[in-house]
Amino acid sequence: MEVWEEQKAIGHLLREANNPLFRQVVESCAAALLLVDKRGCVMMANREMRRLFGYDADELTGESVDRLVPEGLRPRHEGYVRGFFAAPANRAMGAGRDLYGLRKDGRLFPVEIGLSVIDSPGEKLVLASIIDLTERKRTRQEMANIVERARQAAAIAELGVWDWDLSTNRVRWDQRMGELYGLPAKEEDVDYSVWANSVSREELPQQEAILKETIAKRGRSEREFRIRRYSDGAERIIQANEMVVCDDTGKAVRLVGVNRDVTEQRQAQAVKDAFLHMLEEKNAELERFIYTVSHDLKSPLITIKSFATLASKDADAGEFEKMRSDLVRVEKAAERMHTLLDELLKLSRLGRMVNPPELVSLTSISEEARELVAGRIMERDVTVNISADMPLVNVDRPRMVEVMQNLLDNAVKFMGKAASPRIDVGMVEVEGRRRYFVRDNGIGVEPQYREKIFGLFEKLSLATEGTGVGLALVKRIIELHNGKIWVESNWPNGGTTFWFTLGVGNGVIGANVKSEAFP
Amino acid sequence: MKSEPLCILLAEDNDDHAEIVTRSLSEHRVANVVIRARDGEEALDYLFDSTSGRMSETHPRPNLVLLDLRLPKVDGLEVLRRIKNSPDHWDIPVVVLTTSAAERDLVESFKLHANSYLVKPVDYSKFDEMIQAMGFFWLVWNYQGDQNQVA
Numbered sequence: 001m002e003v004w005e006e007q008k009a010i011g012h013l014l015r016e017a018n019n020p021l022f023r024q025v026v027e028s029c030a031a032a033l034l035l036v037d038k039r040g041c042v043m044m045a046n047r048e049m050r051r052l053f054g055y056d057a058d059e060l061t062g063e064s065v066d067r068l069v070p071e072g073l074r075p076r077h078e079g080y081v082r083g084f085f086a087a088p089a090n091r092a093m094g095a096g097r098d099l100y101g102l103r104k105d106g107r108l109f110p111v112e113i114g115l116s117v118i119d120s121p122g123e124k125l126v127l128a129s130i131i132d133l134t135e136r137k138r139t140r141q142e143m144a145n146i147v148e149r150a151r152q153a154a155a156i157a158e159l160g161v162w163d164w165d166l167s168t169n170r171v172r173w174d175q176r177m178g179e180l181y182g183l184p185a186k187e188e189d190v191d192y193s194v195w196a197n198s199v200s201r202e203e204l205p206q207q208e209a210i211l212k213e214t215i216a217k218r219g220r221s222e223r224e225f226r227i228r229r230y231s232d233g234a235e236r237i238i239q240a241n242e243m244v245v246c247d248d249t250g251k252a253v254r255l256v257g258v259n260r261d262v263t264e265q266r267q268a269q270a271v272k273d274a275f276l277h278m279l280e281e282k283n284a285e286l287e288r289f290i291y292t293v294s295h296d297l298k299s300p301l302i303t304i305k306s307f308a309t310l311a312s313k314d315a316d317a318g319e320f321e322k323m324r325s326d327l328v329r330v331e332k333a334a335e336r337m338h339t340l341l342d343e344l345l346k347l348s349r350l351g352r353m354v355n356p357p358e359l360v361s362l363t364s365i366s367e368e369a370r371e372l373v374a375g376r377i378m379e380r381d382v383t384v385n386i387s388a389d390m391p392l393v394n395v396d397r398p399r400m401v402e403v404m405q406n407l408l409d410n411a412v413k414f415m416g417k418a419a420s421p422r423i424d425v426g427m428v429e430v431e432g433r434r435r436y437f438v439r440d441n442g443i444g445v446e447p448q449y450r451e452k453i454f455g456l457f458e459k460l461s462l463a464t465e466g467t468g469v470g471l472a473l474v475k476r477i478i479e480l481h482n483g484k485i486w487v488e489s490n491w492p493n494g495g496t497t498f499w500f501t502l503g504v505g506n507g508v509i510g511a512n513v514k515s516e517a518f519p
Numbered sequence: 520m521k522s523e524p525l526c527i528l529l530a531e532d533n534d535d536h537a538e539i540v541t542r543s544l545s546e547h548r549v550a551n552v553v554i555r556a557r558d559g560e561e562a563l564d565y566l567f568d569s570t571s572g573r574m575s576e577t578h579p580r581p582n583l584v585l586l587d588l589r590l591p592k593v594d595g596l597e598v599l600r601r602i603k604n605s606p607d608h609w610d611i612p613v614v615v616l617t618t619s620a621a622e623r624d625l626v627e628s629f630k631l632h633a634n635s636y637l638v639k640p641v642d643y644s645k646f647d648e649m650i651q652a653m654g655f656f657w658l659v660w661n662y663q664g665d666q667n668q669v670a
Binding site: 291294295298299301302303305306307308309310329333449 | 542621642643
């Protein structure tokens with residue numbers, strides 16, 4: 001310590017204590033200096049010393065050094081003085097204890113005191129140099145407060161804090177980091193690999209690339225990555241922010257950063273996104289619905305109004321034949337409007353009306369549906385073969401009957417001129433997933449219409465009966481059962497297969513119907 | 520009125536609506552020939568040779584296309600796109616005639632260069648009046664020149 005060196009030099013000079021030049025040197029020294037004899041009497045206190053303790057010139061000379069010692073310590077201090085002179089040596093006073101000086105005005109202030117022995121002619125003296133620690137202590141306390149505040153902030157934000165030494169590749173991390181990575185919750189030095197090994201294998205290269213770039217640019221970065229927690233192997237999502245610390249030469253020496261577990265937030269976000277997506281889809285569907293409905297209901301309305309007017313015109317002109325055909329058009333359009341409204345009602349009920357899921361075999365569902373279309377089947381002499389051993393499914397039974405009824409009806413409708421019309425209903429397992437099918441040897445579906453046929457009011461041919469709601473209805477019901485439906489067709493040779501799946505869990509018995517699928 | 524016979528291609532799936540349009544057109548003697556296409560495919564088959572994709576040689580070229588948007592098989596907008604992208608037919612006026620007043624249809628139609636967009640009125644006298652005005656505008660007043668030369 002510089003002060004020590006200075007003090008030794010001064011002590012040396014003080015052997016010439018009565019030398020006026022040396023007295024002057026001591027007096028003007030920037031350090032607070034005090035010369036005491038072995039009885040504890042102040043022989044000399046320099047200007048800085050007096051300023052520090054609030055005394056005027058010469059007020060201290062000849063006084064007991066006890067005046068500068070806090071009252072409670074005085075009895076012990078005497079002993080210290082004696083002890084010091086018994087074994088005089090240059091040393092710091094009160095090692096390990098906080099020392100205080102007593103000012104003239106009674107205030108205490110923290111000090112550091114160095115002692116050195118002076119061999120002056122005749123007797124040993126002690127030179128004390130005193131440093132005021134008030135400022136240093138205050139700064140230290142402030143630093144401690146800042147550190148504590150940072151620690152608390154990190155704790156409140158649930159941030160793990162780490163400090164990576166780039167030269168040693170060691171990472172100092174705090175208790176929270178330990179917790180985040182499923183390691184002992186304590187502040188410790190870990191190797192960089194402890195972090196790297198926990199990061200998901202697919203994401204690590206990209207993560208390390210980001211860190212490398214951050215270091216190269218001496219900048220900061222924000223990342224998000226998946227880790228496997230050491231304690232339980234759970235996958236967690238970590239959000240990280242870090243910043244490079246450079247030395248005086250501008251070389252990157254450390255990377256300091258924070259980690260936060262955002263797994264729950266991300267999961268909640270995913271649920272929210274999925275929900276939003278579903279809402280958007282529903283909204284789009286509703287829009288399409290309104291569009292088609294308004295179009296398809298307006299059409300017959302135009303017909304009705306126009307031909308009613310035309311009929312009365314024809315009546316005025318005495319053209320009763322024409323008038324009669326006008327009225328037939330009016331009637332048919334009104335009828336069509338009626339059917340449309342009925343079908344729409346059916347479709348809209350789908351969203352709301354739910355029957356509790358029943359455990360029932362698709363075979364019996366198909367048979368029930370066959371009964372419902374028996375008339376048409378007989379009319380066109382179609383052979384319907386339903387596989388006898390289809391598995392049990394947990395479904396809204398009446399709705400599934402509707403599905404099969406529509407698919408059978410559709411197959412019969414597009415049977416065309418097949419020589420031996422035939423419909424097969426069955427199931428196959430593909431990659432452990434059950435796929436149900438309704439297959440016919442009818443006219444087939446052209447590739448470009450295979451999506452379109454599931455749309456509302458889509459009819460490919462004017463000649464066919466129906467409103468174009470059937471397959472849209474089927475699709476909705478299958479979707480309500482978390483399934484998918486699609487069509488394959490051997491165009492132009494004929495033959496169509498409608499495939500569908502049920503439920504998410506491989507179409508397994510039990511969990512086919514998710515309750516949330518029904519609003 | 521021009522001397523050569525005027526021909527309208529009417530792409531309309533609804534028989535009743537087709538009848539209303541045809542009656543109105545013939546009552547006002549706007550067109551000599553109305554060819555009816557029942558879906559988008561029929562309209563395209565009429566206009567284009569199925570093998571060459573160019574102008575049909577066998578069918579007379581229409582002076583006007585009246586196009587419904589919601590057509591079976593091939594959508595009305597697709598028919599419009601094909602006509603306007605065709606080096607042979609791009610200049611035939613295409614009038615969209617639909618029940619839809621949806622913004623989306625309107626915008627899409629004009630993006631594909633429809634010449635005008637008419638919404639079918641529910642009231643017959645308005646329907647009739649509109650068809651008459653539309654027919655006169657496009658076939659009588661609107662100067663078409665010699666289209667085969669223009670193309």
